[in-house]
Ligand code: PMP
């Protein structure tokens with residue numbers, strides 16, 4: 001649970017964001033957009049506050065949000081979930097992930113993740129007392145090597161924690177890999193917890209929810225969040241769907257973590273989930289164009305740009321510039337050139353950190369002119 005340099009509780013995102021602030025750098029580190037979400041949602045939140053929706057929501061989430069989540073699953077994926085027993089709202093995806101892992105795992109269990117892995121996964125697995133095992137996703141394609149998944153599953157694998165589209169690599173898992181995960185989860189009787197917060201932010205390959213695959217529905221908990229899809233990362237409204245017995249176990253833990261989450265934001269997110277299809281496709285198309293602007297800037301600066309098919313992020317290799325320690329570089333980058341990025345090694349255990357030591361993750365969820373300016377600054381690296 002120790003953060004970089006052994007600072008208890010300081011995440012890499014906080015550290016780099018603070019450095020960016022200190023040096024007036026463009027913050028392409030922590031993944032948050034620099035423009036607000038849809039006006040309908042902002043108006044709905046203001047209206048909910050004005051209408052007095054300012055006290056505790058039910059622990060399970062406002063009925064209007066749970067119904068909107070169920071309608072969203074049906075509309076985009078043909079998945080049927082019962083809003084009363086198969087959906088809970090959470091304080092961001094982060095709390096849903098924590099509640100699921102704490103509900104399902106403990107000492108003696110293994111939780112399998114894909115490395116590099118999002119930082120909260122390692123911390124919560126640590127809190128649960130379970131053992132953290134990983135399957136490596138290596139550059140340039142960031143997919144499991146042949147045979148790696150079979151080798152990673154054991155009969156102690158209680159949960160396989162999937163993140164698709166994948167942060168930090170931008171990989172969107174193809175159907176065959178997802179099906180293999182489902183088949184192995186069935187073979188080893190593991191629960192699949194799948195973090196799909198970037199479900200609408202893919203650039204080409206369609207997002208395939210794990211829960212839609214044959215053999216998955218009975219053992220899959222799907223987690224998402226309003227933060228990324230609707231550019232409201234500060235609202236911290238997430239949700240979890242899945243079979244009633246698993247959802248009920250997660251809800252018990254959630255009850256004692258936060259009990260409930262921000263009432264007016266929940267009803268505003270319900271409005272967002274009901275926006276027309278064009279909102280969702282438009283958000284992905286804009287983000288794809290932003291990825292291309294930053295990708296061109298990184299390439300012009302002499303970095304190796306790795307493919308990103310989804311999320312807010314692209315990874316870049318600093319090795320062509322002769323750099324071997326991208327973590328050290330990330331700590332100096334804001335002061336050196338006025339741009340902040342996150343080292344990929346912080347999302348890894350020791351072996352993975354060695355394999356990714358020259359990689360940086362850049363967020364492109366910023367205005368076009370900000371990305372152009374960042375590109376100009378990056379050119380000073382060469
Ligand atoms: N999972 C992944 C993969 C993320 O990138 C993030 C950051 N949005 C989260 C979970 C946390 O989401 P939230 O802010 O909704 O808690």
Ligand code: GLN
Nearest residue numbers: 011013014029030031167
């Ligand atoms: N999910 C965001 C990212 O990966 C940041 C979340 C956080 O600050 N913990 O950059």
